[in-house]
Amino acid sequence: xxxxxxxxxxxxxxxxxxxxxxxxxxxxxxxxxxxxxxxxxxxxxxxxxxxxxxxxxxxxxxxxxxxxxxxxxxxxxxxxxxxxxxxxxxxxxxxxxxxxxxxxxxxxxxxxxxxxxxxxxxxxxxxxxxxxxxxxxxxxxxxxxxxxxxxxxxxxxxxxxxxxxxxxxxxxxxxxxxxxxxxxxxxxxxxxxxxxxxxxxxxxxxxxxxxxxxxxxxxxxxxxxxxxxxxxxxxxxxxxxxxxxxxxxxxxxxxxxxxxxxxxxxxxxxxxxxxxxxxxxxxxxxxxxxxxxxxx
Numbered sequence: 001x002x003x004x005x006x007x008x009x010x011x012x013x014x015x016x017x018x019x020x021x022x023x024x025x026x027x028x029x030x031x032x033x034x035x036x037x038x039x040x041x042x043x044x045x046x047x048x049x050x051x052x053x054x055x056x057x058x059x060x061x062x063x064x065x066x067x068x069x070x071x072x073x074x075x076x077x078x079x080x081x082x083x084x085x086x087x088x089x090x091x092x093x094x095x096x097x098x099x100x101x102x103x104x105x106x107x108x109x110x111x112x113x114x115x116x117x118x119x120x121x122x123x124x125x126x127x128x129x130x131x132x133x134x135x136x137x138x139x140x141x142x143x144x145x146x147x148x149x150x151x152x153x154x155x156x157x158x159x160x161x162x163x164x165x166x167x168x169x170x171x172x173x174x175x176x177x178x179x180x181x182x183x184x185x186x187x188x189x190x191x192x193x194x195x196x197x198x199x200x201x202x203x204x205x206x207x208x209x210x211x212x213x214x215x216x217x218x219x220x221x222x223x224x225x226x227x228x229x230x231x232x233x234x235x236x237x238x239x240x241x242x243x244x245x246x247x248x249x250x251x252x253x254x255x256x257x258x259x260x261x262x263x264x265x266x267x268x269x270x271x272x273x274x275x276x277x278x279x280x281x282x283x284x285x286x287x288x289x290x291x292x293x294x295x296x
Contacts, residue, residue: 001130001174002137003166005075008259014267016065017072018080024114025049027084031091034098038157040180041099044117045089052117055087057102060180061113062272063194066282067148067179069268073260074144074253077163077173080116083272087112111273113180120162125174126155127241132174139249140256142241145176146215147257147289149199151192152181153218153238183282187219196281204289212244213296247296254293262287 005011015023029045032052041057056064065083072078089107096103103109132138145153159177164170183199185192192198203216218238262283269279 001077001132001141002075003077005073005256008073008075008256009261009264011073011260011264012267013069013073013260013264014271016069016081016268016271017078018082018116022080022116023082024051024053024084027087029053029055029087029089031089031093034096036097038178041096041102043092043096043099053114054117055089055109056113056115056180057099057109057111059193061111062274063182063184064178064180065113065272066194066268066274067150067182069271070148070260070265070286071144071176071179073264073268074140074256076141076144077161077175078179079119079175079177082114084112084114085273086110087114119173121177122160122162122172124156125158125160127153127158127238130174136249136252139245140253141176142245143215143250143253143293144257146204146217146242147253147286147293148179148182149184149186149202149217150176150179150182151185151187151218152178153241154234185219186217196278196285200281200285205292208247208296211247213247213250214243214245216242218242250293251296254290254296257286257290258294 012019024047026048029047032044032046035042035044035054040060042054044052044054046052061083065081068078068081087109089109092103092107130138157176157178159175161173161175163173181193184195185198186202205213206216207214218241265286266279266283269282
């Protein structure tokens with residue numbers, strides 16, 4: 001789940017875990033198949049080198065790209081994500097189930113996240129039944145999700161991947177593999193993703209005791225959303241992830257994130273296509289939250 005980031009002060013949060021070497025060679029792709037998992041439009045494409053990518057369209061493209069870099073910067077594993085402001089995909093069928101309105105007639109698509117598909121997902125993993133449950137690293141991941149305001153912490157958004165450690169040995173990598181619901185509101189809402197003003201206005205720490213600290217994200221859905229009962233129940237069931245984190249583990253995460261410079265944090269958002277003004281705003285909020293954690 002976590003490897004100590006001994007190079008944390010110099011990690012490249014612009015290119016992220018994949019670095020420049022794994023980045024897309026161009027912005028032109030060939031359609032392979034549609035992916036109907038989740039609620040966000042996605043499909044698999046292939047580039048000229050034969051590398052397969054999963055393209056995510058819509059409002060999650062920017063926040064997911066930035067979040068993946070910050071998660072990796074703190075020593076957790078993340079997918080190799082890249083943001084492109086515009087791509088062109090040939091061979092898109094006319095019977096797509098989702099996202100048709102986001103695709104131009106010539107296959108042009110704007111504001112996309114691309115994830116390399118050369119890592120094999122073995123299974124999902126559950127927060128309540130993780131082999132890391134109760135460890136500092138597991139608690140630290142809970143805190144990090146609260147820092148990002150990632151409210152969509154359903155177990156199906158976690159992935160176990162076949163990979164290698166820094167010594168080249170085969171390992172199972174435990175990731176939060178869907179980070180698109182970050183940097184907005186603290187509870188489920190389609191419009192509350194990647195929005196600086198919503199992120200800036202949201203609460204972070206909601207309660208502290210001598211031994212524990214509780215956060216606002218993932219928050220419960222608003223009561224007026226109870227008409228969407230199945231989703232409301234699912235959100236109630238994951239709210240515990242935000243509560244009663246040991247203070248020492250929360251402070252550990254603050255100290256860890258404190259090694260990232262404002263420039264590094266800003267690079268994560270610059271890589272996701274945010275404007276200079278937005279980058280500065282996001283950095284200010286994250287720096288403030290890091291300070292709150294270090295004071296625990």
